[in-house]
Amino acid sequence: MISFLKGVALSQQKDTLVLQMGGFGLQVYVPENVIAPLGSEFQLYTYMNWSQENGPTLYGFIESAQRELFCLLISVSGIGPRMALALISAFSVSQLIDALISGNIAMLSSVSGIGRKKAETLVLHLKEKAEKFTIPVSQGTTGFAVHIKDLSDALTALGYSRQEIIQAVDQLRNVEGASAYAFDQLLRKSLQFLSKSRL
Numbered sequence: 001m002i003s004f005l006k007g008v009a010l011s012q013q014k015d016t017l018v019l020q021m022g023g024f025g026l027q028v029y030v031p032e033n034v035i036a037p038l039g040s041e042f043q044l045y046t047y048m049n050w051s052q053e054n055g056p057t058l059y060g061f062i063e064s065a066q067r068e069l070f071c072l073l074i075s076v077s078g079i080g081p082r083m084a085l086a087l088i089s090a091f092s093v094s095q096l097i098d099a100l101i102s103g104n105i106a107m108l109s110s111v112s113g114i115g116r117k118k119a120e121t122l123v124l125h126l127k128e129k130a131e132k133f134t135i136p137v138s139q140g141t142t143g144f145a146v147h148i149k150d151l152s153d154a155l156t157a158l159g160y161s162r163q164e165i166i167q168a169v170d171q172l173r174n175v176e177g178a179s180a181y182a183f184d185q186l187l188r189k190s191l192q193f194l195s196k197s198r199l
Contacts, residue, residue: 012166014162028046045060046059047060
């Protein structure tokens with residue numbers, strides 16, 4: 001099994017990322033909140049899924065906890081890799097675990113493709129496992145990586161394109177001390193970059 005991949009981000013679409021490794025370009029399905037600055041080295045924790053129709057498909061995650069939760073989700077009958085990926089795209093690991101433990105059917109079924117019956121099935125089968133799921137300390141810390149999804153959502157709501165958001169995140173990675181910024185600081189800095197790029 002391929003545990004992780006590290007390569008240069010060549011291209012990215014809605015939920016796919018192409019990583020260059022040596023002379024190969026590997027296509028990996030990723031959560032929609034993953035933003036990989038093109039041309040930068042990027043690491044993903046991976047899971048390889050095999051289907052009779054499509055053969056091997058790689059799924060990649062920023063954190064090992066996302067991959068572990070993904071494996072839990074697809075262990076439930078009727079929940080395929082794309083549905084599991086949609087859930088991880090919509091919520092953080094801690095939010096999903098909380099929803100499974102508390103039986104938050106409304107939250108789970110709000111994701112496209114996850115109806116009420118599937119949400120109830122997820123809670124029924126995963127509630128006890130979710131209670132034992134260990135969320136790394138980093139999930140609860142403030143910092144650049146933790147705020148990426150919220151930052152992307154906020155900039156999208158303000159009318160910026162995915163390409164502009166990727167460029168802003170790329171710029172932020174080069175700002176000294178950005179890893180310790182709070183969300184509002186990251187948003188202000190992003191807007192400064194984006195306003196300059198539109199001049």
